[in-house]
Amino acid sequence: MAVLGLGRSGLSAARALREGGAVPLCWDDNPEARASADAEGFGVRDLARAGGFDGVDWLVVSPGIPHLYPAPNPVIAAAWAAGVPVDNDIGLFFRSFGSGDWAMFDQPPKVVAVTGSNGKSTTSALIHHILQSAGRDSQLAGNIGRGVLDIDPPGEGGVVVLELSSYQTDLARALTPDVAVFTNLSPDHLDRHGGIGGYFAAKRRLFAEGGPDRCVIGVDENEGRYLANQLSEAPADDRVIRVSSGSKLSGPGWDVFARKGFLTEWRKGRQVASIDLRSVRGLPGAHNHQNACAAYAATRALGLAPRVIEAAFHSFEGLPHRSQIVAEAGGVTYVNDSKATNVDAALKALQAFPRIRWVCGGLMKEGGLDALAPGLENVVKAYVIGREAAGFALGLPGIEAEICTEMDTAVTRAVAEAQEGEVVLLAPAAASFDQYDNFEKRGEDFAEKVRARLAG
Structure with a gap:
């Protein structure tokens, strides 16, 4: 081998x-x-x-x-x-998952696999957190947590939660999860997949190759709506759970959606449950409400009760570099969303807060910054970093943008100018490789600089 x-x-x-x-x-x-x-x-x-x-x-x-x-x-x-x-290792995992010992289990282990452009890490971690909070044996692996071939053999009723990137789903020769989750789709990794069609095709393999028992599909984009339709045999087919953030879903099937801060579950034409997400500190903003809907749907498919899931939401602290609150001082909140490496993720971060001093910039991706326009109305001022800072700033018409280049300058200026009720947000809308090894290093630098400025 x-x-x-x-x-x-x-x-x-x-x-x-x-x-x-x-x-x-x-x-x-x-x-x-x-x-x-x-x-x-x-x-x-x-x-x-x-x-x-x-x-x-x-x-x-x-x-x-x-x-x-x-x-x-x-x-x-x-x-x-x-x-x-x-x-690849994901294909090896699915080919080898299962053993003779399973014949003795009343509840064989299951696999939940999560893919999509944005939110898959938070969704995977949230599913894992909910399962652990409910007392279920759960392991988190794949593109997050442990390597998929490093996990322990799951026991009675155990669940393996996998975050899978398009690089992983594209090549795996076996993909057979019990529950598969598609969060959303936005342009990313286009050179690696030969365009948006190839990128979507790589994600779609998770659902087409193995025939999961249940599919949780975000339907806020055409690709998700297409995928949900392809997987459904009838309008009331509840093997497909449709998920939305911002749109009310209706029909005879199984739907989970968030509107105005409330998560609602509908099944067979009637409301089953409702959860107020506005007070869930670890899941701020509409994009995290979409993640909450997807995680809720996946864990409901595994048999958990709504009240158990709701309790777990409130103890979820979020992930580093994904809408992570790193400090609060003088009525100002400092948020590290360094994982917002593309325009779509950054837009969702901008729409999560009303008054933002925005640290942004880095290695720009294809497609430009025009798609950020709906979120710029929330920006008080932008502090642009990266080697392409001047070019990035030119793509932000109508808002005040200061070219800072380095993180230290951007944080120093933002901390000095921030007013009570505002949020200093790192959501770069760009890759990190012009100045950092990865987005984690960039987020850590932001957090360290914020804490140093507040302490000094």
Whole structure:
């Protein structure tokens, strides 16, 4: 079994393969990564060279490695030429999930898989939190938490909650969750998927390949409405739970929607439950209310009662870098939403608060900033960071924008100028790689600078 890419998921896959009786052959273009694999006793082979796939039965690829667009990695092209099947750790997980011990379980373990453009991390973590609060055995893995092949074997009635990116769903040869969740779709990773159609197709595989028992579908975009329609056999088919933030859903099926801060569940034409989300501190804004609806629907599909879910909402503290409150002082709230790396995510963050001093900017993505317009009315002033700060500021017509370039300058200015009742919000609407290794480092820098300014 060959393993290409020796980051977290690659090494995890190699260890799991060895424990399962296979012989891993590892490769990474990074010499340090190869040295790490060699130190753990794994065979290292340049798979792109002639004969690289001699004696190899299967190739497991890490998610960051392109397999089709914008061009196949040479190792993957070599695997195609050799007729070696290409897979990833998610495919291995689903192929191997289950054991003979399950025949003794009254309640076999289940898998909940969450995908979408925005909100999938919060939705996955919230599902996991609700299950744990209800006393259910739950593990969080995939694109969040532990590597999918590092989890413990689930026991009686256990649940594995997986966050899956488009990179993971696109290549996995097996995708068979019990409950599958689609949050929403907005343009992202378009070069990797050959455009928006390829990006949606990668997400859609989670539902089309394995036939989940229940599908939770966000229907606020055409892609979600199309997907829900494709999966339904009739208007009253409650195997599909439609979810919306902002629109009242009606019909004979199963719907969960949030309007004006209230989550409502309708089933078979009648209201089943209602929850006031306005006081749920860890889920501010309409975008988090959509996440709450999706998590509510998924856990209802697993048999949890509305009152149990509601109680868990109130103890959820949110995730770092996703609408995370990092400080409060002088009537000003400081919020780290560094994960808002695209325009759609940033727009939702801007629409969550009424008076914002906005720290934004970074490595701009395709499509420009025009889609931010509906949220700019909430912005008191923008403080623009990043190497492209001047160009970013030009894309924000009608609001005051100060070019700060560095995080320290932006935070210093925002803290000095913020008034009672305002929110200082980091929601970059851009990638972090021009100044930081990842969005986590950017969010940590923001939080550290805020606390330092408030303390000094």
